Structure formats: C-alpha cells, structure tokens
Amino acid sequence: MPVIGVVKETLPGETRVALIPQNVGQLVRDKHSVVVQKGAGESASFSDDQYEAAGATIVPDAAAVFGRAELLVKVHPPSAHEVASMRSGSIYLGFLSPASHPAIVRSLAQQSVTAFAVEYVPRISRAQSMDALSSMATVTGYRAVLIAAQATGKMFPLLMTAAGTVPPATVLVLGAGVAGLQAIATAKRLGAKVEAFDPRPAVAEQVRSLGATFVDMELPKEDVETAGGYAKELSAEFLEKEQEAIASRLPKVHVVITTAQVFGQKAPILITSDMVTLMPRGGVIVDLASESGGNCELTETGKTIIRHGITIIGAVNVPATVPIDASQLYSRNIYNLLKHMYPKADTPTEPDEEILKAACLTRHGAIVNDAVRALVEQGR
Numbered sequence: 001m002p003v004i005g006v007v008k009e010t011l012p013g014e015t016r017v018a019l020i021p022q023n024v025g026q027l028v029r030d031k032h033s034v035v036v037q038k039g040a041g042e043s044a045s046f047s048d049d050q051y052e053a054a055g056a057t058i059v060p061d062a063a064a065v066f067g068r069a070e071l072l073v074k075v076h077p078p079s080a081h082e083v084a085s086m087r088s089g090s091i092y093l094g095f096l097s098p099a100s101h102p103a104i105v106r107s108l109a110q111q112s113v114t115a116f117a118v119e120y121v122p123r124i125s126r127a128q129s130m131d132a133l134s135s136m137a138t139v140t141g142y143r144a145v146l147i148a149a150q151a152t153g154k155m156f157p158l159l160m161t162a163a164g165t166v167p168p169a170t171v172l173v174l175g176a177g178v179a180g181l182q183a184i185a186t187a188k189r190l191g192a193k194v195e196a197f198d199p200r201p202a203v204a205e206q207v208r209s210l211g212a213t214f215v216d217m218e219l220p221k222e223d224v225e226t227a228g229g230y231a232k233e234l235s236a237e238f239l240e241k242e243q244e245a246i247a248s249r250l251p252k253v254h255v256v257i258t259t260a261q262v263f264g265q266k267a268p269i270l271i272t273s274d275m276v277t278l279m280p281r282g283g284v285i286v287d288l289a290s291e292s293g294g295n296c297e298l299t300e301t302g303k304t305i306i307r308h309g310i311t312i313i314g315a316v317n318v319p320a321t322v323p324i325d326a327s328q329l330y331s332r333n334i335y336n337l338l339k340h341m342y343p344k345a346d347t348p349t350e351p352d353e354e355i356l357k358a359a360c361l362t363r364h365g366a367i368v369n370d371a372v373r374a375l376v377e378q379g380r
C-alpha cells in the first residue's frame with residue numbers, strides 16, 4: 001500500500017485541500033499511511049490536530065511530504081517544482097488540465113510518475129461518486145448566483161412592502177449542465193424569476209422540473225450530443241440563431257450566468273459586445289466559462305469590469321471561494337477513487353479497469369492517453 005501524501009496547495013488564491021481529516025481517518029482504518037504537510041487544511045478550516053487525531057503524520061513542509069509520499073493527492077495540477085520533487089515511480093491523483101499544462105504532463109511521464117487526472121474519470125453511473133468535475137461544478141453553480149446577487153443593485157425575490165412592490169429579478173442561465181442546473185436551483189431558492197437554455201434536448205425537462213422557463217428557440221438540427229452526454233461544437237448558423245434568441249430576452253434580464261462549454265474547445269460566444277448594451281443598466285453577467293475563453297465577448301478572465309453599465313465578472317476558480325464544502329466533496333471523490341484503486345489491502349485494481357484506464361494519463365514513462373499525447377506533442 002503506497003504512502004499517501006497531502007500537500008498545501010500552492011496556486012495563489014487556492015483554499016481547498018485534497019483530503020480532509022474525515023477521509024484520512026477512513027484511509028488509515030483501511031491500512032493506508034497518510035503524510036500531511038503542516039497547515040495543508042488550514043485555509044479550508046481543517047486543523048493539523050484534526051488530521052493527527054485521524055491518524056495522519058504531520059510533517060513540517062512540502063519537501064518532507066515529497067520525500068515520503070508514494071501517492072500524491074492534490075487539487076490543482078502540480079507545478080514544475082512539485083513534479084521535480086516527486087519520487088520516480090510514484091503515483092499522482094488530482095486535476096491535470098493537460099490543455100493548459102502540457103509541459104507538466106510531459107514532465108510527469110519523464111519522471112516515471114503514474115498520473116491519474118480526476119477530470120478524465122468517465123461520466124458513467126458507476127463512477128459518479130468519483131466525479132470531481134461534477135462536484136466542483138455544483139459548488140460553482142451555487143456560488144455564481146451569490147456572486148451575482150452581491151454584484152447587482154437589485155434584490156432577487158418579489159417583495160410586497162408598505163413602500164410598494166419590488167418585482168423579482170430575472171436571471172438567465174445559459175448552459176444547463178451540472179453548474180447551470182445548480183445555478184437555476186439556487187436562483188429559484190432566492191426567489192428570482194429564472195429562464196435557461198441548453199442545446200441538449202434532454203435538458204428542457206430538467207430546467208422545467210426546477211421551476212424555471214426553458215427559453216423557446218428552435219433546437220439545432222444537427223446531432224448535439226456525444227456518446228458521453230457532452231455538447232458538441234455547434235454550427236455557426238445555429239449559434240447566430242441562439243444569439244438572436246438570447247438578444248430578445250436580454251432587455252428583461254437583470255442577471256446572466258453563463259456556463260456553456262464544449263469539451264476540449266474554446267467556449268462559444270453567446271453574448272456579443274453589442275448584445276451587452278441590451279441589458280438594463282445595473283445588470284450583471286457572471287461568466288463561468290471565462291477560463292475557456294468566455295461566453296461573453298467582453299469577458300476578461302479573472303477580472304470584474306463594467307461596460308455599458310453592466311458588471312461582467314470573468315469568474316475563475318470559484319470552488320476556492322467555498323473551501324469547506326468544496327474540499328469535503330473533492331476529498332470524498334478522491335477517497336472513493338482510492339478505494340476503487342485499492343479495494344482491499346495489497347490487492348490493487350488492475351490498471352486496465354475501465355475507470356482507471358480512462359483517468360490514467362501517464363504510465364511507465366509515457367503519455368498513455370492518445371488525445372493528450374497529441375495535445376502535448378502539438379505544444380512542443
């Protein structure tokens with residue numbers, strides 16, 4: 001059984017930790033040894049004492065974790081320094097974002113690290129408890145609504161007061177996957193009037209079941225979904241029609257939350273610069289696709305800007321703003337993956353098993369995922 005290592009995340013602004021004390025306790029009961037860097041859980045409100053009580057060994061710094069860990073768990077992809085510090089032949093488990101970190105994936109292979117990327121866990125029923133992409137999207141969708149509520153000068157619910165009636169805010173959610181559906185549910189709970197759109201045919205019913213209105217537009221004629229349930233890149237012709245339908249709604253919309261993504265591609269532009277001017281002044285756009293290029297043409301990644309009286313928020317790393325629950329969910333996903341890798345002491349699951357095979361990006365000194373290898377070679 002490999003020694004599991006937990007380090008403090010080094011990305012500026014990151015507050016999450018990959019394993020929380022509760023799951024460390026379960027791993028220790030499962031006969032794993034866990035080494036935790038001092039202060040690793042501090043920014044997510046998990047103390048060294050809690051880790052120690054759960055059976056972890058606390059070590060003073062990251063170097064001491066790298067020296068002992070045979071299996072490193074992280075949230076963010078490791079830095080070049082972290083990869084260089086990892087033991088040759090060890091295992092990595094965490095996000096890897098190969099499109100934005102091709103050099104890191106190459107270095108992991110060169111260092112003979114067997115690297116598993118949580119975002120490559122297949123989205124099949126059996127792997128739902130390991131699906132970190134979904135759990136982080138849930139947190140993001142919830143939080144995006146609170147970010148919008150804070151940034152707008154309007155209240156969300158209908159209020160009847162002695163001073164008169166305040167109409168509810170109208171929230172438009174574009175893209176109703178995991179994050180979008182959670183944003184719809186949260187905005188409804190706050191009392192807003194919610195509208196949403198997604199080109200995948202199954203989504204209309206899910207949107208309506210949450211009490212929101214599905215924006216009426218002709219769905220694309222082309223096949224919009226991959227076998228894995230993801231949206232495909234849509235034709236320029238459809239996107240133009242979609243923009244027209246969105247434009248017709250914008251004069252009545254106070255908040256837009258955009259989540260539209262196409263796996264492995266730049267996010268589609270759903271709100272052009274001209275369309276922003278259609279929203280009533282004081283409106284807010286929270287662009288959750290900002291790290292993939294943004295769904296609004298004016299979005300600046302990681303920045304909040306005001307254009308034409310509209311606040312446009314290029315949200316990045318939203319789960320880090322909810323560190324306790326985001327860590328709790330992520331840690332459970334990691335624990336379930338570890339349990340899947342080591343169902344019994346000393347009998348690891350075969351590397352060819354479906355979930356592990358899909359998530360494994362590097363093994364035996366090579367990049368073993370064809371699409372990722374092509375991507376890394378392109379970046380040479």
Ligand code: NAD
Binds near residue numbers: 137229
């Ligand atoms: P995502 O983050 O990749 O994309 C967000 C949403 O953007 C998707 O719903 C997509 O349809 C939508 N989108 C793409 N182009 C658009 C456009 N032009 N206009 C508006 N919306 C657009 O998706 P996600 O939330 O990670 O997951 C999407 C789907 O994957 C799920 O709804 C589900 O079908 C499937 N999934 C399956 C499982 C499972 O079975 N375990 C788990 C999670 C997700």
